[in-house]
Amino acid sequence: MKIDSKKHSLILLFILVLQVLTICIFGMQKEGFHQDEYYSYFSSNRTLGFYYPDREWVDTKTIRNEFVVLPGEGFNYGLVHLVQSWDVHPPFFYDLLHTVCSVTPGVFSKWQGIIINLIAFIISFIILEKLANSIGMSKELRITLMFAYGFNPMTISCVLFIRMYMWLTVFILASAYWHMKLISLIKRYYEGSELVGFVLAKPFDKKFKKGFLSYVIVISFVNLFGFLTQYYYLIFMCMMGISFGIWFLFLMPKNRKKKTKENQNEAGKNVLDIEKILGDEKFVQQAASMAERFKYILVYIICSALSIGVSVAVYPASVSHIFRGYRGKEAAEAFSNMYNSFERINFFFRLADDYLFSGILWLIVVMIVIALVALFFMLRVKGEKDKLHIAHIRILVVTATGYFLIVAKTALLLGDTSNRYEMPIYPIILLLAAYFTRIGIRAIVGNRKALGIQIPVLGTFIIFTLIIGKGIGIDRNVLFLYPEDAAKITYAKKMNEKKAACVVMYNDATPDNIWRLTDELLQYDELYYVNEANTKELTDDKINSREKLVIYAADHDNRDYILEEIADNNHNVKECKRMSEKDMWTQYVME
16 A cells, blocks of 8 residues: 555644543543642742741632732743752743743643643654654654554653653754754765775765854754753754764765685785875875764864853853752762663663553564664565664663663662653654564565465554554553542542631651642632641641541651640540551551
8 A cells, every 4th residue: 555645744734633531531630749740830930939938827818829920920030040950950931831820810720731742742742753764764654653653651641741751852853853863874885885985086076064063053043952852852962963074974885895815815915015105196086085074073063062051041051050050969979870781771671661661672682683673684674684674772771771771770769750750752762663673574474465465564553553552541641640649639629618627737857848748738718837846835726616627748757646635625626537547658547
């Protein structure tokens, strides 16, 4: 079945619309927030900042106001950048979120963040398809890849997680795409030219120079926004730059002439004839070409460095974040500790297996091994090597592997939510998996067709459909939904309607953990804060006279003592029941 460009575009549009609808359906099921998602809203829109009093009542409206843009406070990007400078993150994503919240003042909704990430998803969809095209994927295989990408539970999770990782995905894919374009430009220029050793005697013309510089400038702009989105972009940028630089200097494709016995003997006789070598016109051209390539690499390095320099000028706090911030120090310590390497890499490898490939990674690995063996020995894949954009694939493999391993060495180990750190590279991993899976299947069954579709492409589609179906339908791998919060929020609303007093007993060492309870606490009209480090008697009349008390108590040595004191001072309550636990908190009800 031949798919023309128009039909191909329509199929992709249909898939994209279905995927956006699917993400929205899951968005409707998102009942709660991760604490970092609360931080996204707070650090984008804060007014006065949170404070944690002791034995005082706080109106929850003042808490809610910290997550929304109040009238007259919109589009205040200076404050957004200032707040980010106090933490360890660059500001681009928070600027976007603040913009949407400024357009919708007074609103605190998950959809404000989801819409931003949906826009990023659509952009990433377009770029990934172009990236797949740039490495020679057929239209049918690109359709398979885009189906596998947008419906994958990790892609959906990345959109629903109201943080910067979906936008980091955009800039990583954009960087990869423009580097592939740059490599194609270089390869096209070298086609049909005589190559000697590692270098080309043909000099670069003005057209090439203009094309090279234009691509490098675009890459530099991508670097700027990638750096201002998440510092992990630096890892990808460096890995891609190193891979591209080595390839450009040393691993260019070579059209070597076959050496005859006579030529070999002649070369052996003259190997030490320095004067003859220096007088060889081809050798001089080779040396000049290598020097010229090195100049282009310098231009590439300078433009990349300038892009980071501009980023630092725009956001000076980034330097202290990376080198002196607590996350920068933690990452450096984790990276330098060689003893935890296997444990960390295995942890993230298992996450990718369980969540990106739904436990079927073994099958993908088998297909990749078969593909590599077949390509090496040319088994049933004759002509595949000529079509294979080997330079593109090598650079993508090295860059993706480097990013995955370095992030695995430096990222926080937070259970399944640690997927967020590797999510931006997952699309490229899916691309490479689809690419080699098709070749592996072809090596097994040949390039026959079924239902008008090449069997290798059809087989690849079936494998990724199984991965998606198992991940969504069986394993329930879509993250950051927090369905369990729905009942807790409903319960909090009912208790507020019954005029129950809400007490928050916090650990003064970690008061910010109150954020973990925000979705429940905002259901009450007011909260009574208690610092658990203070064991003085509770004398508040409201607390001592209410018939119902809902108490959220953080882990602390004084917790049980304060609970007993509350029960002793309030003669209207008869019993204290433990209702639920959430992270470091336990909910009690006295009535």
